[in-house]
Amino acid sequence: MNSNDLKIFEAAAELGSFTKAAEATFTVQSNVTARIKSLEEEFGAELFRRVSRKVVLTEAGETLLQYAKKISHLMDDAKSDIQNVDKVGGTIKIGCIETTMALKVPEIIKSFGELYPAVELEFFSAVLPTLIRDVLDYKLDAAFVAAPINIPGLEQLIVRDEQLVIVTAGNVTRLTEILKQDPLKIVVFGQGCFFRARLETWLGSKGILRYKSTILNSIEGIINFVEAGLGISILPEEVVNLYYSSRNIKTFPVSKELATMTTLLIYRNDELPSKALKAFLEEYTKK
Template identity: 25%
Template sequence: METRVLEYFLKVAQLGNVSKAARQLHVTQPNLSRQIQKLEKDLNVQLFERQSRLMVLTSAGKIFQERAKQIIDLSVKAQRDVLQENDLRGEIAIGCVESKIVQLLSQAIVNFQEIAPNVKFSLYDADCDDIREKIDNGLLDLGFLLAPVEAAKYEQLKLGMKDYWGIVVPDNSSWAQKKGLSLTELADLPLIVPRRTIVKEEIVSWLNHELNIVGSQNLLSNTLPLVMAGWGYAMCSAGSFVERPAAGLTFVPIQPAKEIDHLLIWRKNFVMTPAVKAFVKSIKEIDCM
């Protein structure tokens, strides 16, 4: 299956009209229609519902759209990686969680640009699970994550920068006046916790009984208005709140401190380009300073 045909499909899916897609792709409408029909025949599935002049994706078409986007992204990335083979150029795709680790990453990128000005960076903000999925699919080269991580299939570098757990509360809450929150006090509070099962299990292990969990979230930013509205208290790392501070809210750490390690991961048996190798080396040098 040619990537050209996938690009045709994606353009029709985006515009919902063969004529408009043909004009933007600089091909004839009959040729584009034949390509879409042949694609459906090869896949033995209907990708579009024809509605008057509209082309509407079927449920199978929506699934294929996501896969086609991934294939095109991988194709583009492969071309960039080949260009890097003998030189520090191209693009490094990095996933990073909401955390104070972004300070180390920012410094590393600025330093690296001085020695490798032809290298570009593509940054992706998400939680650990989303970043791991994109690394598994070859869409990201590296991931900066918070421990714990199911890391058996990854190479990993434990970084020296640590974070710690706490909760975000409204400024008018009695908890906002405290310098720290004990595990006993934490046990009965209505909590909005990270969605990752492995993190929930670790938090529960501190108390040895279930928490009062009212919801879960993958990124903190959309949860903060819910905290302000009184739905619950957001449990997060200190760094994730510092990176996205919000007026009227306060971060209260758990005491004694529950530290969180940071990891840099990449796929095992992943053939790094020279640029990625050099960047990982620069991360190690900064982390040891």
């Protein structure tokens, strides 16, 4: 077995096809079949079974896939650390919830970049379940997420607390007026978004169970729709004040028990981090 065998295996597992795996790894299907067969002989277990026109992992294949991802990630870290043996360099892939992307990423790039100019930071925005899954699957090195998180395999550092507010159109004088609407209109991110879940919890505390949701995928879009009177939303007060203070919108406080959002930095705890990731984590350990 060599690392290329595992890359072929990963491609077949992700794509569900030996033919597509061959295209993705720039080889021929016969070689994919031979490499998979070699792995099955080495581990003494069937790794794939055919279902219709696809191949799917067996239980043994699922186990090997997790190890293959880990090995691939460790090899990348080793290559990066060896190539940058006299400095901190390489690439770190960081996931963010949408508000962290807007509020914190420019600051992170500036401050961390000044300390470690040889490190390349790549940022990706997604909802909470996707960020957690991608960290566990080695697609991300770390991610900024909203607390609470209690998942085996993940460590966490507390980054900051933020205060949430209800955001409405600028012509709203009292929040109680809006809450009388039936159905109430809300403007939110998709399922899995922390802010959507918090808004729905807040509405539930007010006895409001019927509401009509408009789903958007950016803060800018949410602000535009709220400003146009198409619904209410919930966002960090700092984001609204810093970036949208000139917009025709208004904010209202949220009950104390629902107002605070704690941002965490999560990362895997099953391996030593690369030099670059260790340096990144240390910046938050100091705080």
